Amino acid sequence: MFDRPNIEEIRKATLAKPGKKISLDEYTTDGTELFPDKDEAKRSLKDDALAIDELQDRLYAEKTQGMLLILQGIDTSGKDGTTKAVFSQTSPLGLRVHAFGKPSSNELARDYLWRIHNFIPRLGEIAVFNRSHYEDVLIGRVRGLAPMSQIEQRYEQINNFEKHLTQNNIKIVKVMLHISRRTQGERLLERLENPNKRWKFNPGDLEDRKLWDEYQEAYEIAVNECSTDEVPWFVVPSDSRVRRKAIVARLVRGALEDMDPKIPDPGYRPDQFVID
Amino acid sequence: MFDRPNIEEIRKATLAKPGKKISLDEYTTDGTELFPDKDEAKRSLKDDALAIDELQDRLYAEKTQGMLLILQGIDTSGKDGTTKAVFSQTSPLGLRVHAFGKPSSNELARDYLWRIHNFIPRLGEIAVFNRSHYEDVLIGRVRGLAPMSQIEQRYEQINNFEKHLTQNNIKIVKVMLHISRRTQGERLLERLENPNKRWKFNPGDLEDRKLWDEYQEAYEIAVNECSTDEVPWFVVPSDSRVRRKAIVARLVRGALEDMDPKIPDPGYRPDQFVID
Numbered sequence: 001m002f003d004r005p006n007i008e009e010i011r012k013a014t015l016a017k018p019g020k021k022i023s024l025d026e027y028t029t030d031g032t033e034l035f036p037d038k039d040e041a042k043r044s045l046k047d048d049a050l051a052i053d054e055l056q057d058r059l060y061a062e063k064t065q066g067m068l069l070i071l072q073g074i075d076t077s078g079k080d081g082t083t084k085a086v087f088s089q090t091s092p093l094g095l096r097v098h099a100f101g102k103p104s105s106n107e108l109a110r111d112y113l114w115r116i117h118n119f120i121p122r123l124g125e126i127a128v129f130n131r132s133h134y135e136d137v138l139i140g141r142v143r144g145l146a147p148m149s150q151i152e153q154r155y156e157q158i159n160n161f162e163k164h165l166t167q168n169n170i171k172i173v174k175v176m177l178h179i180s181r182r183t184q185g186e187r188l189l190e191r192l193e194n195p196n197k198r199w200k201f202n203p204g205d206l207e208d209r210k211l212w213d214e215y216q217e218a219y220e221i222a223v224n225e226c227s228t229d230e231v232p233w234f235v236v237p238s239d240s241r242v243r244r245k246a247i248v249a250r251l252v253r254g255a256l257e258d259m260d261p262k263i264p265d266p267g268y269r270p271d272q273f274v275i276d
Numbered sequence: 277m278f279d280r281p282n283i284e285e286i287r288k289a290t291l292a293k294p295g296k297k298i299s300l301d302e303y304t305t306d307g308t309e310l311f312p313d314k315d316e317a318k319r320s321l322k323d324d325a326l327a328i329d330e331l332q333d334r335l336y337a338e339k340t341q342g343m344l345l346i347l348q349g350i351d352t353s354g355k356d357g358t359t360k361a362v363f364s365q366t367s368p369l370g371l372r373v374h375a376f377g378k379p380s381s382n383e384l385a386r387d388y389l390w391r392i393h394n395f396i397p398r399l400g401e402i403a404v405f406n407r408s409h410y411e412d413v414l415i416g417r418v419r420g421l422a423p424m425s426q427i428e429q430r431y432e433q434i435n436n437f438e439k440h441l442t443q444n445n446i447k448i449v450k451v452m453l454h455i456s457r458r459t460q461g462e463r464l465l466e467r468l469e470n471p472n473k474r475w476k477f478n479p480g481d482l483e484d485r486k487l488w489d490e491y492q493e494a495y496e497i498a499v500n501e502c503s504t505d506e507v508p509w510f511v512v513p514s515d516s517r518v519r520r521k522a523i524v525a526r527l528v529r530g531a532l533e534d535m536d537p538k539i540p541d542p543g544y545r546p547d548q549f550v551i552d
Contacts, residue, residue, distance in 0.1 A: 092363050092372075093375070096372070128368070198541065199540045209551075263471075263472055265475070270465070270469045273468060275464050275465050
């Protein structure tokens, strides 16, 4: 029987401390230090998913705060699987998931935060972003989709945008799903070999894999530039599926507990109304 | 041990037969004929929720069809609870729930189908409408929110709109959650008496309750005018929570099985790529 890490231990191990320059190499991709026992990770995930459901019911009733979970990570790092697991018990009312792909021409006609702003959670809701505005300093940087002078301006723009949302009652949790190059190789092969997963395999992923170091560098810069006191980055070890899910569930539950949503009392007394 | 009703039996018992004038009085609000045993309803719901998850995974991969579940019913008929139960196993990716409330001024500046069209499922997705364009012939009719001559035109407009969506690969399932006046009274009282549910109580619901007969009549007209061969109405007995959920889950599962989504084969062979 192993101890379950509490939220403070999880945060401490995964936080990219604001104001301190971190190197991604310092962060393990292996989750066994936090959850030595796989079964304990499973149990922890289950408990947290139930707690998240209860907290979200209160958030939905309260309608004065919203929560935004941003999931970033390279291909096969587990963004979809994490979303499904962490919110497996959550009511679909008041939960919105949005995957940001290649911008449409309509979106490209505006600044890169325009489409992001459009999908923020309403008050009372949880939104999950599968990829986000960070792509504009990740693939944007690696593939040179904008002049470097513009890319460099974006970190501050993003910090200001996220601060604005925070001040307007949106709690943001930013998670980088951190996997090793070797794990990505195994997962890509798995997709190719399993006919039920083959549709997920995109030959373009191999092109990105060739740029592994460039992507890691872009992630490191983004984490360093945009881990702020208001909205820090968490770098989550993601080589192990169940531990990755358990760690993110703890972070989400912790954030919701900090928000402490309360079911409102409309002030009615039962005897005030006659129901015939 | 009771038999579980199959999808054909469920459809037969709840269908508002297109071209035949129905009276809501002919439809029971009690689900015990279909599910005499409550525990069997629970098991059926659980099995169907799992099957719906698996079918939705295929729908999401296939990305050529979408499904729209329209839930209509008066206050306390169980629209939220049904959504949560039927999709309890479904991945939040590719499931979108939208509750239509009072239109905003921005929405009122357009025709009543404009905001509806905006929220239809993408190909690959399931959307659930908690209330819908039918409100425009329900509360719209009862409260006189538009001239009667306009209301009367809407049934045909709605049929044409739904036919259009159907022809463009959106499968629509329309469900009226049918409860008795007595059940509504019990549920309103429950909301008032339970401090955790009191926030859901809206004094305006009592005003609508006084118009019970007018609403029933408006529902009957909408069901008769808009139960078409393409998109029929199902009138689901909803006094019993678990039976109501089990019946809707069967209808949703049946629709997805008819759609028969298939995981696409991108045509790659594993040996075509080298993952170093």
